[in-house]
Each structure stands twice: as structure tokens, then as C-alpha cells.
Amino acid sequence: MQTRDPITNLINALTKLPGIGERTASRLAFFILNQPDELAENLASALIEVKQQVGYCTQCCNLTKDERCMICQAPKRNQNMICIVESTPDLRAIERTGEFHGTYHVLHGLISPLEGVGPDDLRIRELITRLGQSKIEELIVATSPSVNGEATALYLQKLVKPFEIKITRIASGIPIGGDLEYIDRVTLSRALSQRRELN
Amino acid sequence: MLIEGLRIRDFRNIEKAFIEPHHRFNVFWGLNGQGKTNILEAIYLLSAVKSFRPQTNNDLIRFHSLNAQLEAKVDRGGSERIVRLEIHSKGKAVFLNDQKVKNLRDFFGSINVVMFGPEDVRLLKGGPSARRKFIDRAIFNAFPGFAFVSQQYEEVLKQRNALLKKEAKIDPILLSTYNDQFVEFGSEIVFRRLTFLETFIPTLQSTFEDIFDASFTAHMEYSSQWLGEAKTQKDIADHLDRALENSVAEERSRRFTVVGPHRDDLSTQLNGKSLKAFGSQGQHRGFVLAMKIAEIKYLKERYHFSPILLLDDVSSELDRSRNQFLFEFIRHEMDGQVFITTTHRDYILLDEDLRYWEIDGGQIKPD
Numbered sequence: 001m002q003t004r005d006p007i008t009n010l011i012n013a014l015t016k017l018p019g020i021g022e023r024t025a026s027r028l029a030f031f032i033l034n035q036p037d038e039l040a041e042n043l044a045s046a047l048i049e050v051k052q053q054v055g056y057c058t059q060c061c062n063l064t065k066d067e068r069c070m071i072c073q074a075p076k077r078n079q080n081m082i083c084i085v086e087s088t089p090d091l092r093a094i095e096r097t098g099e100f101h102g103t104y105h106v107l108h109g110l111i112s113p114l115e116g117v118g119p120d121d122l123r124i125r126e127l128i129t130r131l132g133q134s135k136i137e138e139l140i141v142a143t144s145p146s147v148n149g150e151a152t153a154l155y156l157q158k159l160v161k162p163f164e165i166k167i168t169r170i171a172s173g174i175p176i177g178g179d180l181e182y183i184d185r186v187t188l189s190r191a192l193s194q195r196r197e198l199n
Numbered sequence: 200m201l202i203e204g205l206r207i208r209d210f211r212n213i214e215k216a217f218i219e220p221h222h223r224f225n226v227f228w229g230l231n232g233q234g235k236t237n238i239l240e241a242i243y244l245l246s247a248v249k250s251f252r253p254q255t256n257n258d259l260i261r262f263h264s265l266n267a268q269l270e271a272k273v274d275r276g277g278s279e280r281i282v283r284l285e286i287h288s289k290g291k292a293v294f295l296n297d298q299k300v301k302n303l304r305d306f307f308g309s310i311n312v313v314m315f316g317p318e319d320v321r322l323l324k325g326g327p328s329a330r331r332k333f334i335d336r337a338i339f340n341a342f343p344g345f346a347f348v349s350q351q352y353e354e355v356l357k358q359r360n361a362l363l364k365k366e367a368k369i370d371p372i373l374l375s376t377y378n379d380q381f382v383e384f385g386s387e388i389v390f391r392r393l394t395f396l397e398t399f400i401p402t403l404q405s406t407f408e409d410i411f412d413a414s415f416t417a418h419m420e421y422s423s424q425w426l427g428e429a430k431t432q433k434d435i436a437d438h439l440d441r442a443l444e445n446s447v448a449e450e451r452s453r454r455f456t457v458v459g460p461h462r463d464d465l466s467t468q469l470n471g472k473s474l475k476a477f478g479s480q481g482q483h484r485g486f487v488l489a490m491k492i493a494e495i496k497y498l499k500e501r502y503h504f505s506p507i508l509l510l511d512d513v514s515s516e517l518d519r520s521r522n523q524f525l526f527e528f529i530r531h532e533m534d535g536q537v538f539i540t541t542t543h544r545d546y547i548l549l550d551e552d553l554r555y556w557e558i559d560g561g562q563i564k565p566d
Contacts, residue, residue, distance in 0.1 A: 113373075147380070151376055
């Protein structure tokens with residue numbers, strides 16, 4: 001809502017951000033107002049730059065300012081292995097482990113008919129194009145083990161079946177350092193049913 | 200299972216109360232509309248978080264108060280815990296020994312209650328949803344993990360219905376995805392219901408014979424249009440899968456999921472005749488009483504101690520001999536703690552192990 005008072009406008013704009021209510025918004029607005037002009041100018045230009053320059057990687061749909069993201073460009077990454085994630089923050093979480101040396105594919109959401117999100121609203125078409133273009137050895141579906149995450153994983157599994165590509169799902173179960181006694185029953189029974197052999 | 204102390208603050212019409220219940224019988228008496236049922240509701244909420252009567256959080260908070268607080272000190276077979284529930288207009292928070300419970304899954308089962316109130320008499324007469332609620336709540340009481348399965352099922356069902364409703368042309372791969380999830384959780388729900396009934400029905404039958412006499416044979420059956428004779432989870436899943444296939448045309452025109460555990464029912468018979476169609480008022484009440492008592496016996500077997508029994512508005516719904524049976528049962532067959540509300544003390548056929556409170560305008564007075 002645009003009013004004629006610039007302070008109110010700023011507060012209204014800030015409340016649109018996640019996790020920011022009226023009170024925090026007003027605190028932020030007055031903080032910005034009381035700082036040197038530089039802060040406001042930097043913030044404003046950073047906001048505009050990010051919107052103008054950042055787009056989707058043409059290969060994996062990760063957010064990037066280039067045509068292809070850093071990971072897709074890296075010569076050492078295994079281009080034949082794709083880890084499918086819900087969002088860029090999820091991609092970053094996996095990157096931080098340093099364990100994965102393949103490339104990613106970012107869906108930008110999960111399937112949820114209730115919220116009007118179907119497969120066509122996600123970056124699934126781009127994934128299928130990718131499968132047709134190069135020789136992929138393995139797809140790892142790393143969506144969360146929630147109802148929507150599982151539905152999306154199951155959908156992908158059915159969708160890529162004709163391609164005859166190895167498709168795997170990340171494991172879920174007991175966290176490292178976790179105490180069995182305090183693990184909830186569902187996680188525990190899932191962990192039991194997906195146990196692995198020790199020898 | 201024992202409530203050793205119960206603290207209530209700004210809940211419904213109760214401003215402040217603290218009671219130390221007897222380990223056996225606790226009777227709250229007073230005129231109607233004074234707040235007797237509110238005490239039972241407080242205990243029920245501490246067990247199930249959701250109430251047995253339809254309400255919003257604001258209904259539970261005393262007029263002009265910010266929030267309501269309920270707290271119970273519970274002895275659970277030797278281990279003691281403090282359960283606290285804070286009710287705010289925007290939500291509820293549960294605390295176990297002063298630690299906030301992040302996932303209700305870890306909390307359920309802390310207090311087990313079985314409730315028997317005036318509305319329950321309509322359990323067998325009304326629509327199937329009340330009977331599904333009865334069986335699912337009984338299973339949940341015994342196996343709290345069941346809550347997760349039914350939540351997942353509800354969520355998948357909602358997604359599937361949204362898909363059927365919104366899309367003019369449904370993506371067949373997406374529909375088959377939701378079918379798989381629907382069958383996975385749906386078959387588990389039905390499997391758990393059948394497993395429950397297997398031990399529950401014989402107990403129900405013998406209880407009913409005790410209440411009436413041996414010439415009456417009570418029976419209860421899982422009633423479903425698609426289940427057939429399936430018993431194992433695998434068979435149930437196959438049947439449910441086929442039922443989905445067979446209802447494609449109907450689903451296309453009605454645009455929601457027409458088969459599944461959310462449409463199933465429990466049917467009840469007396470000497471082979473449908474209770475719903477032919478049963479007398481007294482038989483209905485006796486049957487429901489037997490169901491509740493069988494549920495208590497079932498939980499006792501499961502946990503090796505009795506659940507807490509909440510008896511709301513005793514005697515207005517049962518005739519004298521049924522009433523006598525009920526008190527015989529809670530005195531001799533059951534060793535747990537019982538909370539009773541009544542308008543007349545004469546309805547209470549108990550003479551020992553007993554504590555009375557008088558309820559008057561939200562005030563709880565020992566008596």
C-alpha cells in the first residue's frame with residue numbers, strides 16, 4: 001500500500017519480508033533513517049543489483065549472475081551425477097559438507113496441488129531436457145522427507161523411469177550423535193526398516 | 200497413571216484452582232453451568248491437547264484474560280512428570296518438566312484418558328465420522344505413533360483431492376504418485392484398525408454380556424466397501440489400489456477421493472441385528488458403555504496400568520441397573536483414577552476411596 005508518508009511506505013515495504021512484523025519493521029526503518037546516507041544507498045543498490053543480475057543457471061537452475069553457475073562451470077565436478085534439491089539454500093547446505101562432487105538441479109519448490117504448485121511450476125522440464133542431452137549416471141533426489149518432499153521424489157522417480165537412469169533417494173534416520181532414547185518413533189521405525197548390513 | 204496435583208488458571212470460567220485428587224475417585228458436583236465439565240476438559244486437554252468439545256482457543260481462555268494455563272503432576276508407573284499446557288489465542292504450547300515440547304509426537308502418551316460423556320450415547324446413532332474418531336483415538340491412546348500415520352494420510356488426501364478438484368486434465372504420473380502415497384498410509388491405517396478390533400471385539404463382547412446377560416451377543420465389524428477379506432497390510436494395500444482404479448469414473452465426476460479409510464465405518468449388531476436400526480435406547484447406552492469399558496481394559500493390557508477415566512454427567516444418561524454396573528466395574532474391575540461430575544451426589548454409588556468437591560460459579564471447594 002503506497003501512502004504519501006515515506007516512513008510509512010518504508011515500514012510497509014519491510015513488513016513484506018518473512019519474519020518481520022510491524023514493530024521490527026518500524027525499528028529497522030528508523031535505524032536506516034538515523035544512519036549516514038551511505039547505508040541506505042548501499043542497501044538500495046544492492047537490492048536492485050541482486051534483482052537485475054541474478055538469474056537461473058541455464059544448466060541446473062541454480063541462482064547465479066552468470067549464464068552458468070560456478071558449480072556447473074567447475075571443471076572438476078562430475079557432470080554425470082545430478083543431485084536434485086528443492087532450493088538454493090538446500091544446495092548450499094549440501095555444498096557445505098564438501099562430500100558431493102557432482103552437479104545439482106534446483107527445482108525451486110515442491111509439488112503441492114493444495115497450494116497450486118504442479119510439476120510445470122517447478123524446473124522439472126529443464127531437468128528432463130538435461131537428461132536427454134548428456135549421459136547421466138545417477139540422479140540423487142535430496143528433497144526433504146516431508147509429504148511434499150516425498151511426493152516430489154516419487155513423481156521424479158516415475159517420470160525418469162523411461163530414461164533407465166539410476167535414481168537414488170537420500171537416507172533419513174537417526175542424526176549423528178543422536179541418543180536413541182530421545183529419537184521420535186517415526187524416525188526410529190524408518191531407520192529400522194532402512195537398516196544396512198554391517199559386513 | 201495418576202494425577203497427583205492439578206492446577207488451573209484462567210481456563211473457561213475457572214479463575215484459579217488447585218486440587219490434589221484422590222488416587223481413586225474424585226467427584227465434582229454442583230448445578231449445571233457451574234463449570235464441572237470444565238475440570239474434565241482440562242484433564243482431557245492435558246492428554247490430547249485438542250478438546251472433546253468443539254472450541255477455539257479463545258473459548259478456552261477466561262474472559263478478559265491473556266492466556267489459560269493447565270498443569271498436572273503425573274505419576275506414570277513410578278516416574279513423575281509435570282505436564283503443562285499454555286493456551287493462547289493464537290495457539291497452544293506444551294511443556295514437559297518445564298521443557299517446551301517441540302514435536303507433539305514426543306508428548307502424546309504422557310497422560311492416557313478415556314472419556315465417557317452424554318454425547319457418547321449418540322456414537323452409534325449418528326454419522327460414521329464419530330465412530331472413526333472413536334477407533335482412531337483408541338488406537339492413538341495405545342500407540343501414539345499412530346497420530347503421525349493419520350496426519351500423513353490426511354495430508355496426502357488433501358493433496359489428492361486438490362489435484363482432482365483443480366486440474367481439468369490430470370497429469371497421470373502425478374495422480375499415480377498420490378495414489379501410491381494414499382495407498383501406503385491408507386493401508387497402514389486400516390491395518391492398525393483391524394489389528395485393534397481383533398483384540399477389542401472379544402473384550403467388548405464379554406463386557407456387554409456382563410452388563411446385560413449372556414443371551415445377548417454383541418458384535419462389531421469393520422465396515423468398508425472395498426476391503427473384502429483382506430487381513431495383511433499387503434492385501435489391504437492391493438485392495439485399496441484396486442478400489443482407486445475402480446472409482447476413476449466416479450472420481451472424475453465428483454472430483455474428490457470417494458474410497459478409503461476416511462469413508463469407512465464400524466457397524467454394530469446385537470444378536471445379529473443391526474443395533475443402529477433395531478436397538479432400543481437402553482441397548483444403545485449399554486453398548487457404548489461396554490465400548491468405553493473395553494477401551495479401558497485394552498489400555499490396561501497395553502500399559503499395565505489403567506488410564507484415567509473421565510465420567511461426565513453421571514446418571515442422567517444411564518438407567519439404574521446400568522449405572523450400578525458402571526460403578527461395580529470402576530470399583531472392582533479397574534484400579535485407576537476416576538474423575539466424575541454429577542448434579543446429584545445420590546447418583547454416585549461409592550462409599551470409600553472418595554473425595555468430593557463442590558463446584559459453584561467456577562469455584563472449586565473441597566467438601
